[in-house]
Structures are given as C-alpha cells and as structure tokens.
Amino acid sequence: MAKPTLMDVATAAGVSYATADRVLNRRGGVAEKSVLRVLAAIEELGYTRDVTAANLARGRSYNYAFLIPAQAGAFFGEMRAAVKAEAKARASQRINITIEEVPAFNSDGLAEVLESCIDRDLSGICLVAINSPRVRKAIQALRSKGVFVLTLVADTQSDSRDAYIGLDNLAAGRTAGRVLSLASRDGGVVLPIAGSLDAADHALRFKGFKQAIAFDVTVLPVIESYDRPENVAEAVRSTLEAHPNLIGIYSIGSGQNGLFTALSEVQKSATYQRPVVVLHDLVGSVRTALTIGLVDAVIDQKPDQQIARALDAMKALSDGETLPADFGTIVPSLYFQDNMPPAPADGPEKGPSL
Amino acid sequence: MAKPTLMDVATAAGVSYATADRVLNRRGGVAEKSVLRVLAAIEELGYTRDVTAANLARGRSYNYAFLIPAQAGAFFGEMRAAVKAEAKARASQRINITIEEVPAFNSDGLAEVLESCIDRDLSGICLVAINSPRVRKAIQALRSKGVFVLTLVADTQSDSRDAYIGLDNLAAGRTAGRVLSLASRDGGVVLPIAGSLDAADHALRFKGFKQAIAFDVTVLPVIESYDRPENVAEAVRSTLEAHPNLIGIYSIGSGQNGLFTALSEVQKSATYQRPVVVLHDLVGSVRTALTIGLVDAVIDQKPDQQIARALDAMKALSDGETLPADFGTIVPSLYFQDNMPPAPADGPEKGPSL
DNA sequence: CATTTTTTGATATACGTATATCATTTTGAG
DNA sequence: CTCAAAATGATATACGTATATCAAAAAATG
Known part of the structure; x- marks a missing residue:
C-alpha cells in the first residue's frame, strides 16, 4: 500500500527496471508493446515519480536570484524580508535563492547587475523592471542562455520576459x-x-x-x-x-x-x-x-504572495511546465482596520537544523 | 561553491563522516571538543541538511487525511477541490493525502470515520469539527497514538486538538x-x-x-x-x-x-x-x-488557503516544529465585483509526469 | 603498565531515481 | 537458416543522508 516505486511498475509491467526507466525518461529504443505495458502499469498503480529522489540523483538544484531595489521605502524592505523567508523555507528543497541589491530608479545600475549575472549558473532571475535598451539587452542575453527572467511589481515589454508577476x-x-x-x-x-x-x-x-x-x-x-x-x-x-x-x-x-x-x-x-x-x-x-x-x-498588492508566486513560476518553468495565462495576476486585497493581517514577523533564527 | 554536504562538514572539522553524523543527529558518545569543531564547521560552511535526501534515507513519508463533509453546498465542494489540488502538488514531496467523505451534520458519522482512522498509520488528520463526546474521544485516541489532529473551519475545545485553522x-x-x-x-x-x-x-x-x-x-x-x-x-x-x-x-x-x-x-x-x-x-x-x-x-474565508495552511501546519508539526500563535488565523478577504479572484479551475489532467 | 572505557574511523547497506555499460535475447530482413 | 539490428535485462555507480556494525585508536582508570 506504500507509494509504488519504478521498480514496482517494472515488475507489474513484466519488464526490467531498465526498460521501465527507458519509457519513463523517453530514452527510446523500446518496443511499442512494452511502452504500452509500462504506461498501463503506471496508470494502474498510480505511480508518480519521486521528484526529490530524482533531483538528488540528477544532482540538480535550482538557483534563483532576486534583484531588489535598495530603497528606503518600506515596500521593498518587506519584499526583501519575504524573499528571505521563502529562501529559508525552500532551502531544504534544493532551491537556492540569492538577493542582489540594485540601486533604485537607475536603469544602468540595474543593467549592470543583470550583466554580472550572466555567468552565474542561474536557472531564473526575478527583477523589478525598468525600461531601457540596455536592460532589455541584458535580459535578452540571459534568456538566450536559458535563464528564465520574470518581472515583478513593474513590467517590461511582454515579449522580453518569461512572465510578469504583479498587481492587477x-x-x-x-x-x-x-x-x-x-x-x-x-x-x-x-x-x-x-x-x-x-x-x-x-x-x-x-x-x-x-x-x-x-x-x-x-x-x-x-x-x-x-x-x-x-x-x-x-x-x-x-x-x-x-x-x-x-x-x-x-x-x-x-x-x-x-x-x-x-x-x-x-x-x-x-x-x-x-x-x-x-x-x-x-x-x-x-x-x-x-x-x-x-x-x-x-x-x-501582497508582496509576500508575489514572491511565493514568482518562485512557483520559476520552479514550474524550470521543470518544463507552462504557466496558466493569468498566473502572474495578483488580485488586489482590500484591508480595513478590521481585517488587517498581522505585520510580517522576521522569524527568529533557529539553531542548526536537526 | 556548491551546497556543502555533511561529508564536507566532516572534512572541514577534521573528523570522520561518522562523527559528524553522530553530532548532527545527537547520537551521543562524542567528545566535547569534537562536537564543538563539528558545530563550528556547520556554522562556517553554512551547512543545512538536505531534508529530501534525509527523508529518502529514512523512508519517511507523510500521510495525511482530510475528512470533508459530503454536502451539496458549494463550499465544501471547493474545499475538496482544493485538497485534491494540493495533494497533486505535494505528491512529489513524499506527502500523501487522502480525502474521506463524512456525512454532514452528523457527529456519530464523523466519529465513526475518525475511529476507523486509528490504525491507518497517519501522521496527521484534518477535520471540520462537530462537538460531541464521542468525537472528542476519538480525537483523543488518535492524538495519544501520535497523530496530529487539526480542526478546520469549525473548532472543538482548544485543548483537544493540535491546531485550529479557520476564519477570524x-x-x-x-x-x-x-x-x-x-x-x-x-x-x-x-x-x-x-x-x-x-x-x-x-x-x-x-x-x-x-x-x-x-x-x-x-x-x-x-x-x-x-x-x-x-x-x-x-x-x-x-x-x-x-x-x-x-x-x-x-x-x-x-x-x-x-x-x-x-x-x-x-x-x-x-x-x-x-x-x-x-x-x-x-x-x-x-x-x-x-x-x-x-x-x-x-x-x-479562502478555503484553498486554509487547506494549504493546514498542510503546512501538519508538516511543521510532523517535523517537530512548533507553530506560531496565530498560525491558523485566516484573515477575512473582502471582495467586490471589481477585485473578485478568478474561480478555481480544476486543472486539466496531465499525462504521466516526466 | 595493563585494562577498561570512551571516542573515533572505516565501511556497508538502504532510500528511489538517473545514467551508463555490456551481455543477452528477440525480432526482422535477406 | 543466418546475420545484423533492435530490444531487453542485469548490473554498477552516483546523489546526500540515515543507520548499524566492527575494529582501531585514544583516554581514563586502576
């Protein structure tokens, strides 16, 4: 009754683990009838790949960067805190997140940081866009290297980024x-x-x-x-x-x-x-x-939710999924004195995880 | 620059993997000075345990059950859909979720299902509480077996469950x-x-x-x-x-x-x-x-968020963490025609995950 | 110093998957 | 039937951790 493994699938399909693996990972060189039997077994047992084990085996980890404007305003301060919180929460899932400070209202400063990211082995990058030719060029360079680029809060031209997460x-x-x-x-x-x-x-x-x-x-x-x-x-x-x-x-x-x-x-x-x-x-x-x-x-505009959504989006893109059309649309929340959510607390540091 | 492993920690501390492991997992029998060196190395390298690998090695998976009233009303229908969505999303993280139908407005029916859960090797259970002695007794029985019990939407006495997730x-x-x-x-x-x-x-x-x-x-x-x-x-x-x-x-x-x-x-x-x-x-x-x-x-009251929160809570409890005081408090959202979120879509079935 | 106890190291197996290699079997073509 | 091609099976290694065992080294005890 435990979760079936690929070995279980192979046995149920009457093939070897190697063949089941060839089917699952589309390696080719498998006879039609075997493919069908494996797929049938997957269906029958309700097999789902253990992604954590798969990532472990692949040695895969996800590296994402957030470029947050270094501004006095409280808004980006909360945003930064939200990124840190998510970074901690997802660290155990082989997701590494770095925060880069970016000078505020400065397209060249933003472009510079973007350019410096090009050889950092990132799988995704998230920025508050400022429209300028140099910024767009830097984004294009990143994307052509296979880095997913998301805009947050403020958008660029919609064809020059992979997704926009922001308020409606x-x-x-x-x-x-x-x-x-x-x-x-x-x-x-x-x-x-x-x-x-x-x-x-x-x-x-x-x-x-x-x-x-x-x-x-x-x-x-x-x-x-x-x-x-x-x-x-x-x-x-x-x-x-x-x-x-x-x-x-x-x-x-x-x-x-x-x-x-x-x-x-x-x-x-x-x-x-x-x-x-x-x-x-x-x-x-x-x-x-x-x-x-x-x-x-x-x-x-729920900055914390935007961060979480952005990470989900980057992860999904990294995994080869496509995003629903309105994935990045943040519905505005309306708060009165009466339904004000508690202020985000910077969680206390914990000792070494056990 | 890659994420350090426990082996890296051991090397940096000048001890063997076995000793580092003894420190990390508090197995005892390690000299004071070695403990300190290992902890220092953990600190210095910024080591964090790869929880997914650890869970894999432990053969640990999380089994949670949601008891949802079988009611014509749309509310619990949405709730059920939300559970299914979360179940799919977390299946790859060794989290198994089952949904049990429970007769509506029927404390004995609820108690019956609860009692049937006692020998199901669950780590957590989530229910819409109805107050009755038999229900409370069933909950107590589960908790004394080490099962975490959360109430959702409707609460019981606060000392007879581990947490309540619900609207303020x-x-x-x-x-x-x-x-x-x-x-x-x-x-x-x-x-x-x-x-x-x-x-x-x-x-x-x-x-x-x-x-x-x-x-x-x-x-x-x-x-x-x-x-x-x-x-x-x-x-x-x-x-x-x-x-x-x-x-x-x-x-x-x-x-x-x-x-x-x-x-x-x-x-x-x-x-x-x-x-x-x-x-x-x-x-x-x-x-x-x-x-x-x-x-x-x-x-x-954002049923989908309640489900997600409940799962986060159960996972945290399973991992031995303690929940913040107001973790289960759902702040009400206010919607007009103008900021109505899109209706939750039952995501289309995908083929076998790749 | 001899002996016991404590501490440490080395090593093996396992989890579920990815990936590769090589041998073997089956199939198809001639 | 023969030979090559295609398909399959068996097996090994790796990922990072958990867990266990046994031997070796170091420390404490007398």
Missing part, C-alpha cells in the same frame, strides 16, 4: 472607485491623487477608478504629485476649501507623507468631516495610519 | 460592519441575518459586526433563519416595508437562496433603493450574485 492595477483602481462610491450614496465629490499619470501603473489604476465610480459622483481633476509631499499636502488643503463636501480621496501612488500631514490637520480641525481615504500598499506608515484611523481602506 | 470570525463581522457603516454616512438602518446565534461562529461575526457599526447607524434585531430560505425572504420583505430607508443587509451565515429571491424582487420593483448587501463565502451562486450586482460585497 485596473482591478485595484476599480476597487478604490467602488469603496468611494459606496461611501457617497447620494453623490458627492472625490479627489484622485497620483504620482504621475505617465507611469503605466498609475494610469491604469486611475482608469479603473473612473470605471467604477458611480454616475452621480464627481471626480475632480487628478492631482499629480511627482512624489513631492508638499504638493500633496497643499492640494488636499485647497481642495477641501473649495469643496467642503469632499467625500473621498484616492491616493493612487506611493509617497503618502504629504497626504498624512494634511489629513492630521483635517482630523484636528472640526471644520470638515474627514473624507474617506483609500490608498495603496499596507506597509510601514500606511499600516500605522490605518490602525489609528487616519485613513480608511488600503489596497494591498 | 470577529474580524469578519467587523469588516461587514465597516462596509455598511461606510455606505451609510448619515446614519441609517441595517439588518443582520444569521442562521442561528447559537452557532459560535455566527455569534462571533455578529459581535464583530456590532463593534464596527458607526454610532449613528441603527442595527435592527437580528433575524435567525435556521437555514430556512422562506424565513429570510419573508423577513427581508417585511423589513423593507417597515424601513424604506434600509441601508444595508449583512447575511451572517450561509444558505443565501431566500436572500437572493427577495433581492431580485427589490431590484425589479422601483419602489426601494436596493440596500447594500454583504455576505459570506465566494462560492457557487454567491459568485454569480456578486458578478451580476445582486449583492455588493463578499467576505471570503
């Missing part, structure tokens, strides 16, 4: 629109704030946002902050003055400091009812803001 | 309350509908719901449907008549048919504005209802 930004924007529409049953005014609509992800979120906004809700012209906190603070202040009935704010991008400043002012003054605020990424100060009720809803 | 019902209720509060900015009336408040999970959800409801929102007395669709339909109708300004409905339990009937009526008549509807579990007809806009928000 349209759905994210729609979700934000839905929340603010819910909050403004009898019409009202809402304010979208983006980093820059030139960024593809922000544009897509904004598009989804407008799609989901109820017909009787007015969307003010989008404010582009260009990641300047002062801009945001100022814009929120002036908008509140002009529209005392402001129902909601959707902060499309990151860089929430200006927003938080303005919101605390509003909270103190009793002049306005604080608008409902929806923003992105449950990390660092955003988590705090949600906890203390400075903001209402956070749309999260 | 308080957070779920709070989330529902938050959504309805958002939707009723200037006060209003909301209607909670439960199966029965005698059920611990429903009671907890209701408690959370009240916690999160805004001060200016009126919560009508909870309706207990006792899983009768007619009851629900009738209650919704009469409530709408009595309270034309009904803002929202929170359906705490399952059995949504009566609710859907009443809602379609409301949608057709132009008399009332349809209240905002929040309910549970994105399966089957609920998914359809959300898609077509018959309801607004669904709180999901």
Whole structure:
C-alpha cells in the first residue's frame, strides 16, 4: 500500500527496471508493446515519480536570484524580508535563492547587475523592471542562455520576459472607485491623487477608478504629485476649501507623507468631516495610519504572495511546465482596520537544523 | 561553491563522516571538543541538511487525511477541490493525502470515520469539527497514538486538538460592519441575518459586526433563519416595508437562496433603493450574485488557503516544529465585483509526469 | 603498565531515481 | 537458416543522508 516505486511498475509491467526507466525518461529504443505495458502499469498503480529522489540523483538544484531595489521605502524592505523567508523555507528543497541589491530608479545600475549575472549558473532571475535598451539587452542575453527572467511589481515589454508577476492595477483602481462610491450614496465629490499619470501603473489604476465610480459622483481633476509631499499636502488643503463636501480621496501612488500631514490637520480641525481615504500598499506608515484611523481602506498588492508566486513560476518553468495565462495576476486585497493581517514577523533564527 | 554536504562538514572539522553524523543527529558518545569543531564547521560552511535526501534515507513519508463533509453546498465542494489540488502538488514531496467523505451534520458519522482512522498509520488528520463526546474521544485516541489532529473551519475545545485553522470570525463581522457603516454616512438602518446565534461562529461575526457599526447607524434585531430560505425572504420583505430607508443587509451565515429571491424582487420593483448587501463565502451562486450586482460585497474565508495552511501546519508539526500563535488565523478577504479572484479551475489532467 | 572505557574511523547497506555499460535475447530482413 | 539490428535485462555507480556494525585508536582508570 506504500507509494509504488519504478521498480514496482517494472515488475507489474513484466519488464526490467531498465526498460521501465527507458519509457519513463523517453530514452527510446523500446518496443511499442512494452511502452504500452509500462504506461498501463503506471496508470494502474498510480505511480508518480519521486521528484526529490530524482533531483538528488540528477544532482540538480535550482538557483534563483532576486534583484531588489535598495530603497528606503518600506515596500521593498518587506519584499526583501519575504524573499528571505521563502529562501529559508525552500532551502531544504534544493532551491537556492540569492538577493542582489540594485540601486533604485537607475536603469544602468540595474543593467549592470543583470550583466554580472550572466555567468552565474542561474536557472531564473526575478527583477523589478525598468525600461531601457540596455536592460532589455541584458535580459535578452540571459534568456538566450536559458535563464528564465520574470518581472515583478513593474513590467517590461511582454515579449522580453518569461512572465510578469504583479498587481492587477485596473482591478485595484476599480476597487478604490467602488469603496468611494459606496461611501457617497447620494453623490458627492472625490479627489484622485497620483504620482504621475505617465507611469503605466498609475494610469491604469486611475482608469479603473473612473470605471467604477458611480454616475452621480464627481471626480475632480487628478492631482499629480511627482512624489513631492508638499504638493500633496497643499492640494488636499485647497481642495477641501473649495469643496467642503469632499467625500473621498484616492491616493493612487506611493509617497503618502504629504497626504498624512494634511489629513492630521483635517482630523484636528472640526471644520470638515474627514473624507474617506483609500490608498495603496499596507506597509510601514500606511499600516500605522490605518490602525489609528487616519485613513480608511488600503489596497494591498501582497508582496509576500508575489514572491511565493514568482518562485512557483520559476520552479514550474524550470521543470518544463507552462504557466496558466493569468498566473502572474495578483488580485488586489482590500484591508480595513478590521481585517488587517498581522505585520510580517522576521522569524527568529533557529539553531542548526536537526 | 556548491551546497556543502555533511561529508564536507566532516572534512572541514577534521573528523570522520561518522562523527559528524553522530553530532548532527545527537547520537551521543562524542567528545566535547569534537562536537564543538563539528558545530563550528556547520556554522562556517553554512551547512543545512538536505531534508529530501534525509527523508529518502529514512523512508519517511507523510500521510495525511482530510475528512470533508459530503454536502451539496458549494463550499465544501471547493474545499475538496482544493485538497485534491494540493495533494497533486505535494505528491512529489513524499506527502500523501487522502480525502474521506463524512456525512454532514452528523457527529456519530464523523466519529465513526475518525475511529476507523486509528490504525491507518497517519501522521496527521484534518477535520471540520462537530462537538460531541464521542468525537472528542476519538480525537483523543488518535492524538495519544501520535497523530496530529487539526480542526478546520469549525473548532472543538482548544485543548483537544493540535491546531485550529479557520476564519477570524470577529474580524469578519467587523469588516461587514465597516462596509455598511461606510455606505451609510448619515446614519441609517441595517439588518443582520444569521442562521442561528447559537452557532459560535455566527455569534462571533455578529459581535464583530456590532463593534464596527458607526454610532449613528441603527442595527435592527437580528433575524435567525435556521437555514430556512422562506424565513429570510419573508423577513427581508417585511423589513423593507417597515424601513424604506434600509441601508444595508449583512447575511451572517450561509444558505443565501431566500436572500437572493427577495433581492431580485427589490431590484425589479422601483419602489426601494436596493440596500447594500454583504455576505459570506465566494462560492457557487454567491459568485454569480456578486458578478451580476445582486449583492455588493463578499467576505471570503479562502478555503484553498486554509487547506494549504493546514498542510503546512501538519508538516511543521510532523517535523517537530512548533507553530506560531496565530498560525491558523485566516484573515477575512473582502471582495467586490471589481477585485473578485478568478474561480478555481480544476486543472486539466496531465499525462504521466516526466 | 595493563585494562577498561570512551571516542573515533572505516565501511556497508538502504532510500528511489538517473545514467551508463555490456551481455543477452528477440525480432526482422535477406 | 543466418546475420545484423533492435530490444531487453542485469548490473554498477552516483546523489546526500540515515543507520548499524566492527575494529582501531585514544583516554581514563586502576
């Protein structure tokens, strides 16, 4: 009743282990009828190859690299922690993961690291893409060497990587629109704030946002902050003055400091009812803001899940499988104070494994 | 630069493989100074045991059983599919999973299956608990044989199982309350509908719901449907008549048919504005209802994630690890039409694995 | 120093698979 | 029937670890 081995299959099929092996591993030189008998035996016994034993015998291990931007922001910090956690969890499965620091917002710096990976015997590499000819060329060089290249969080041209794991930004924007529409049953005014609509992800979120906004809700012209906190603070202040009935704010991008400043002012003054605020990424100060009720809803792109998904994808590709079409699509999660997941803990170091 | 083996450790420590093994596996009979040298070598080389090879050598495999209620409802159908998917995914890692059908709502039937598991060489068992002396006794018998027992979805007494994997019902209720509060900015009336408040999970959800409801929102007395669709339909109708300004409905339990009937009526008549509807579990007809806009928000307990978590928990317990305190707590997910995850596909059968 | 005890080393087998080699049997063609 | 080609079987080694046994060396005891 134990799990059948290939030897069991061979016996059941009335052939030798060698022949069963030739069939299983498609080595050829086996008579048609023997092939059929072996396949029948596999079917009958429900044989599945013990991949761990196979990898052991093949001396195969999987080497993957993650290139994570070295940025002060909490987001990539969490991402790095998630990679480390997964690295530890999968170390026992012959999966080796390294993290490479990459200068932030620097396509040449990214390209340099990519180029240095070319002779490192990697089976897969995972990066937050920045679009530049040099980066694309480095990716192509890697892929032609048989290295699988995945983009994470930010994509490149879809034909120049093997898969993209990232948030469904349209759905994210729609979700934000839905929340603010819910909050403004009898019409009202809402304010979208983006980093820059030139960024593809922000544009897509904004598009989804407008799609989901109820017909009787007015969307003010989008404010582009260009990641300047002062801009945001100022814009929120002036908008509140002009529209005392402001129902909601959707902060499309990151860089929430200006927003938080303005919101605390509003909270103190009793002049306005604080608008409902929806923003992105449950990390660092955003988590705090949600906890203390400075903001209402956070749309999260689950960095830890992205890492896990990316690893699954690379492993599957390495094993010669093909990925389902929407494998990399991360559905946005919506968190309130009430269903906030616990902050990811950096697990304590353990002694030598026993 | 390859991953070091225990042989490498032994060489580096200047001892034989046998001694290194004695240290690693705590077999005793090793001089203090040798122990230290081996540990130092492990540290220095960053050695980690290849667990797959170790399991292979030990002839160890993990046998787990899931007892899933045989119920018409879509929920346990999805759960069963999730188990099958995980079973396939982990088959290659020496993890064998069997599914046992258990009669629904039948503690004696459950106990019977549990009792039949006693001599099946299981390392872990996972069940949707029903509280009864016979069930508890069967669980105790299993645990005293060294079988880990986890409860899923529904719990027993916390001291009679090794872990509980399930929804944080308080957070779920709070989330529902938050959504309805958002939707009723200037006060209003909301209607909670439960199966029965005698059920611990429903009671907890209701408690959370009240916690999160805004001060200016009126919560009508909870309706207990006792899983009768007619009851629900009738209650919704009469409530709408009595309270034309009904803002929202929170359906705490399952059995949504009566609710859907009443809602379609409301949608057709132009008399009332349809209240905002929040309910549970994105399966089957609920998914359809959300898609077509018959309801607004669904709180999901992610059955597939529960299965994966349960397996991780059992594996960790089998490996002698201890689980973090909140390991089994499933944070509720909130889905709108806009961020609905794709329906779980029953993956197509593949040919014999290569 | 002799003897016992403790510690160490060397070695074999096993797990389930991959891979290779060589001998043997079966098959097909002439 | 003969000979080559194709198919099969038998067997060995390896992967990294677990486990056991026995002999040899080192240390502790008297």
